[in-house]
Amino acid sequence: MPESLRYIQAVNHALAWALDSRDDTVYFGEDVALPGGPFGATKGLHKRFGDRRIFDTPISETGFLGMALGSAMTGLRPIAEIMYADFAFVAMGQIVNQIANTRYSSGGRWTAPLVIRMQQGYSPGACAQHSQSIEAYFAHTPGLRVALPSNPDDAYQMLRTAVTSDDPVVVAEARMLYPTRGEVRLDAPVEPVGGAKVVRAGTDATVVAWSRLVPVAVDAANQLAAEGIEVEVVDLRWLNPLDFDTVAASVGRTGRLVVAHEANLTGGFGAEIAARAADECFADLRAPVRRVAAPDVPMPAAPSLQAAVVPEAAAVVDAVRRTLA
């Protein structure tokens, strides 16, 4: 039976499921055991699974991400938590040079079945070091799977998929979506890795979005529907593996494409979608592809300044209108 849960509760359920399913699953990070995680993602898990399965690490992302890799190579199924995605940069060497290369550079003889869990994106008052949307850095790196759940059910299903994958998976959750509530299918079978979803059908334009921009795009689509414009919204969900077929099929139906993400514009993953569309959907496109993204400035902290940076529904509405003009 589906249960109504908040996004962060769905994460907690998925972690409990992972720790319950296999004894070789271990969970570690900063403040995750006794404190229960800064956002409550691991609430109650230490009491239930104990020190051997879930434990706190010193503040040393490089050290414990390397530990995640070494333990994954030698028989465990670790989940390592990065408190804010921004902190992954201090351990980027372990992620890019070590974790991503392990299977390939050993000719497939070692594997790295690990999950790096983090949350990202802006929130009011959070500074430039606690607000970035960093998915493009991971999607650029061969060897990493990249998951960005946009709703409670995906938060549960995609995290379970990640922990059962034999490849290293970066799961980047959206902090601003943690309080959102939705139906979660707790007993659903574990999904395979990958797969985009059409979350709203439409005929006039396609908006491809992921993470926090999915509900924003749906909001924009509902506004446009009031004036008779029907927008199809595709939630990309996974950047690697990239399900471009779902994007191309949607563009085939609508002939117009807007890509929307919270990350900075230049070099963002939206550029990849736009380039792929130009390459593979040229005959279907009736207008140039538009991108909605944060401008290329660091995230300011004051809410009034953030409002000038963070893409919201109005920006998506505007971009769709321009593709129709």
Added chain:
Amino acid sequence: MGLADDYRSMARIRRFEERLMTLKDEGEVPGSIHLCNGQEAIPVGAARVLRDGDYVSATYRGHGWALARGVDMAALFAEIMGRDSALCGGRAASPYLSDVSRRFVGENSIVGAGVPVATGAALTARHQGTGDVSVASIGDGAMNQGNVHEALNLAAVLDLPLILVVENNVYSEMSRIDDMVRVKQLAERAAGYGIPGTVVDGNDPDAVAAAMATAVERARAGAGPSIVEAMTERLVGHYSGDAQHYRPAGEIADARTREPLVRIRNAADAALTATLDAIDAEVAAEVEAAVAAARATAVPDPATVKEHLYA
């Protein structure tokens, strides 16, 4: 283990490295290689106290550790030569090779970055309760990397069975280590982690084995990590093309009077000398056979270049 056994193990490494250099000169080894000539007593001494279940990782100067752990010599040549029978399918080459079958977690061409990974292998051993240990070898220069500091602190607070072997060969790449640190011995830093640190003669396999035995026993008992600093000297350059202009005249010649193979030779009587001569001949034949086996295989098929990326 007698002198002859040590000599054989160290001579295999020395001859392997010397043969690699001639293959490099003959154009059969692409890229640069980092040889461990002079440092053979460290992996050989350590290997004596390790068991099959233990994990070993090394730096990009790790051919000696691979051989000491029983990695197949022909497959090792093939990997470095870019051949199809390679250990890692031709994807790692000299500085990043590994062997899952020997629990050789691998070399690492990012200085110090293998130590957190080795810490992970130690976590597995603790979780599984096997009593296995994880040995990470680094050079002296790596002691200044954050990776190493973070991993040591992490291993210390979690009481993980990690043994960090610091091969102090005087030079961190091309700069003297005493210009890079203010401590006399790198093992002094162990105090900062609340763990034991010892300094040993790294040209003496007995001394290395004794220090390792203490550290390994502590680790197997669940008492946590240790640092073993092994003092040695590099008889060759940082990499295959290194002219070593930064080294004082006569330094290498001096080191050659103290290196581990010469030390056994100098102490040998007539009977042992004859045994060592015979070992040299056997090792030379083994190395040539391994080179021939590597040469006999094709190069990896370019059509396979995307294989092994994902499950």
